[in-house]
Amino acid sequence: MIANRLLKPWRIFAGSLLVMGLICVVVAAQDGAEPDQPQADEPPMAAEQPADEKPAGEQAASSPEEASTPAADNSFPPPVDITDVETPDWMKRVDNGFGQVVSILKATLFYTVFPDEQQYAQENYVLYYWRSEGTDDPFKIAENSKARKPADMPDEATLNEVSAWVETGKAAGSGDPDKPYRQGKLTYVDREGVKKTRSVEYVKYVINDSTKYVLDKDGDQAIYKPLRKVRSALSTDKDEWKTPEQIREMALAGEMAIDFKANGQETPYIFTEYIGGVPLVVIWLSGGAILFTLYFGLVNFWGVPHAINVVRGTYDNPNEPGEVTHFQALASALSATVGLGNIAGVTIAMTDGGPGAFFWMILCGFFGMTSKFVECTLGQMYREVKPDGTILGGPMQYLVNSFEQFGLRPVGVFFSIVFAIMCVMASFGGGNMFQGNQAASQVLSMVPNTDKDQLKTVQAELKTAAAEEDFDRLPALQTRRKELLGKINSFENQFKIGFGIIMAALVGLVIIGGIKRIGATAGKIVPAMCLMYILACLWIICTHYNEIPGLVSTIFTQAFNPDAVRGGLIGVIVIGVRRAAFSNEAGVGSAAIAHSAAKTDEPVREGFVALLEPFIDTIVVCSMTALVILITGAWDSKELVHENGMAGVELTSAAFSAEISWFPYILTLAVVLFAFSTIISWSYYGERCWERLFGARAVFLYKIIFVIAVFLGPIFSLNNVLDFSDFMILSMAFPNILGCLLLAPTVKRAVTEYWRKLKAGEFNISH
Numbered sequence: 001m002i003a004n005r006l007l008k009p010w011r012i013f014a015g016s017l018l019v020m021g022l023i024c025v026v027v028a029a030q031d032g033a034e035p036d037q038p039q040a041d042e043p044p045m046a047a048e049q050p051a052d053e054k055p056a057g058e059q060a061a062s063s064p065e066e067a068s069t070p071a072a073d074n075s076f077p078p079p080v081d082i083t084d085v086e087t088p089d090w091m092k093r094v095d096n097g098f099g100q101v102v103s104i105l106k107a108t109l110f111y112t113v114f115p116d117e118q119q120y121a122q123e124n125y126v127l128y129y130w131r132s133e134g135t136d137d138p139f140k141i142a143e144n145s146k147a148r149k150p151a152d153m154p155d156e157a158t159l160n161e162v163s164a165w166v167e168t169g170k171a172a173g174s175g176d177p178d179k180p181y182r183q184g185k186l187t188y189v190d191r192e193g194v195k196k197t198r199s200v201e202y203v204k205y206v207i208n209d210s211t212k213y214v215l216d217k218d219g220d221q222a223i224y225k226p227l228r229k230v231r232s233a234l235s236t237d238k239d240e241w242k243t244p245e246q247i248r249e250m251a252l253a254g255e256m257a258i259d260f261k262a263n264g265q266e267t268p269y270i271f272t273e274y275i276g277g278v279p280l281v282v283i284w285l286s287g288g289a290i291l292f293t294l295y296f297g298l299v300n301f302w303g304v305p306h307a308i309n310v311v312r313g314t315y316d317n318p319n320e321p322g323e324v325t326h327f328q329a330l331a332s333a334l335s336a337t338v339g340l341g342n343i344a345g346v347t348i349a350m351t352d353g354g355p356g357a358f359f360w361m362i363l364c365g366f367f368g369m370t371s372k373f374v375e376c377t378l379g380q381m382y383r384e385v386k387p388d389g390t391i392l393g394g395p396m397q398y399l400v401n402s403f404e405q406f407g408l409r410p411v412g413v414f415f416s417i418v419f420a421i422m423c424v425m426a427s428f429g430g431g432n433m434f435q436g437n438q439a440a441s442q443v444l445s446m447v448p449n450t451d452k453d454q455l456k457t458v459q460a461e462l463k464t465a466a467a468e469e470d471f472d473r474l475p476a477l478q479t480r481r482k483e484l485l486g487k488i489n490s491f492e493n494q495f496k497i498g499f500g501i502i503m504a505a506l507v508g509l510v511i512i513g514g515i516k517r518i519g520a521t522a523g524k525i526v527p528a529m530c531l532m533y534i535l536a537c538l539w540i541i542c543t544h545y546n547e548i549p550g551l552v553s554t555i556f557t558q559a560f561n562p563d564a565v566r567g568g569l570i571g572v573i574v575i576g577v578r579r580a581a582f583s584n585e586a587g588v589g590s591a592a593i594a595h596s597a598a599k600t601d602e603p604v605r606e607g608f609v610a611l612l613e614p615f616i617d618t619i620v621v622c623s624m625t626a627l628v629i630l631i632t633g634a635w636d637s638k639e640l641v642h643e644n645g646m647a648g649v650e651l652t653s654a655a656f657s658a659e660i661s662w663f664p665y666i667l668t669l670a671v672v673l674f675a676f677s678t679i680i681s682w683s684y685y686g687e688r689c690w691e692r693l694f695g696a697r698a699v700f701l702y703k704i705i706f707v708i709a710v711f712l713g714p715i716f717s718l719n720n721v722l723d724f725s726d727f728m729i730l731s732m733a734f735p736n737i738l739g740c741l742l743l744a745p746t747v748k749r750a751v752t753e754y755w756r757k758l759k760a761g762e763f764n765i766s767h
Helices: 002-006 011-028 088-109 143-148 159-167 244-252 280-295 305-309 325-336 341-352 358-382 395-404 409-446 450-467 474-511 515-544 545-559 568-585 590-595 605-612 611-631 637-644 648-657 665-695 696-713 720-731 732-761
Strands: 082-084 117-120 127-131 139-141 180-189 196-206 212-218 221-226 271-275
Touching: 127 143, 139 143, 139 196, 159 196, 159 450, 159 474, 196 474, 221 244, 221 665, 280 358, 280 568, 280 720, 280 732, 305 605, 305 611, 341 358, 341 611, 341 648, 341 665, 358 395, 358 545, 358 568, 358 590, 358 605, 358 611, 358 732, 395 409, 395 665, 395 732, 409 474, 409 648, 409 665, 409 696, 409 720, 409 732, 474 515, 474 665, 515 545, 515 611, 515 637, 515 665, 545 611, 545 648, 568 611, 590 605, 590 665, 605 611, 605 732, 611 648, 648 665, 720 732
Parallel strands: none
Antiparallel strands: 082 180, 117 212, 117 271, 127 139, 127 196, 180 196, 212 221
């Protein structure tokens, strides 16, 4: 019987997709993966590549036999042709392949419309030094690098000098103190004109390969302005601007990236890219939210007082069908959204888009209240109450009904399967492993470690010795650094394993108990952690109460300031909407799964409860964080953002600690509680979708896999997995919003009838 149930074609199809996705998640989440590099900052031809990837199009050294061909006065210096040959291990290769899959998903699911075209030139002022592999010869400057060499740079460098360059950050090498150089294959043409290759060891000395000059206007004159890393704004310092003639001179001097495949072009150093634009999923989410708000007559405004009464238990009836109270359903859904998005998301939004981005976060939260109202009402209307009293509800259920009314049930079944697969994958990634990973990292950062203090001292001494070219001290300091790094890594690995075991055990105890235990746990954790975090925010806000009017004015002013961020007004709006979507998940359908389990026979009543979530999550909690970040000036701090590159939780912690010295400890506790509550809530979302795919008998298998994922989360480095999970979460909005739109008239009729009963006093009020 069970075999026949599981062998249905659509179950086999769904299971195959799910297994392949899980394999990708696990193999891609290995320790040591490198962070993604921002595409906008990479030169198109000669950008520095990650240490373990083949630098496509990157060129390096020549050889003693190479016939030097001087460039003509009006030609660009030829490239240096070297290919990196240090092959990554198999897991890294799989991760790279998975990264390509993520890129494809980004290009399709996050397709942008209305992008702006811009032209730019990328500075790529680098020199290559090399020697034959396996020799003790000095490193010689590549023949084609000589034309670029400043007068104060040597033609040869010893191994110690190369090591000193790498230590001081002047040269890009392997990162291994015992072997600062990289392995490569040199391609050259000998004096007889024959193309050959040889194995070499090389380093790349970087003078400047990070400045990007974007074409702009200064009145009627074309000008190239440097692009700032913070908010991608163009420099306003006229001394840094370059004319087209100056850019060409730099290219002729070999200081700019060149597209040598652009045959016949007079300006092969000018590249074109597309920036800005609005991701399709953002239009879908925001458009749906606005439409629902108008269609339901601003229910997110006039429905709030009634929603508060429902949450207070005014209409609770323990005899009604369901598993949890209205408050517990609200707490369960909030625990999945109130978390790192509130602590880090607001900071990221303002760092990227300025204070104005937060205005659009608030507005998105306001309209998102109606999306939550609609989807959670539908979750109740079409839920399935099983014989044992448990509930199966959410988009997986009402998507079938939305299409069935038009005689298209198979289409509804297809979209429900797609939604369920996306939700299950998101539950293992962003709803599980990422949360545990961030919680472990935050706790680890607060654990005293004398080895880290010693490492900082050794690092400082290394830089000093390298700058002073004290080659007698360098080897001993490098050895000491290697020993300390080994001890630190060993301690961190053991700590993460222990943290993972404890977190997995606690999560297992909760999720085995099902939604009732999840609701009871969330009902205690969510109010406590929200209160704790809000009190810290209020303390800082109250001590700076006289600054609040000016800060609020700044938020509104910069919300409509087209110069606040590159991409103008549209750019600021997109940043705010995206961060709000990640924060409150309005429109993605996840909350409908939790609210479908509430004890009520009035679906609309639960919809009113749900509309409070974006209000609490985005408008209340996020506003607290935003005001603190503005009060401390952390969002645009030269020291924190521009020099130290802080962002997210780290920047939020620094902002709070400037006002409350002990706040990092409070933040650590909050992060752990936020992560724990998010994990247990997403376990329920994933479990319901898993049951929709494979049946109730397979749920226990999901719980086992989920607990294992909790253990793996602190150990793995996620990057691509996190991106994949985020795509799954937001992509859930495509089928969900479509289903909600098709069933909106049904919801409106139910709202009209419910409000009539309420006004007529037909509902029992509990005391």
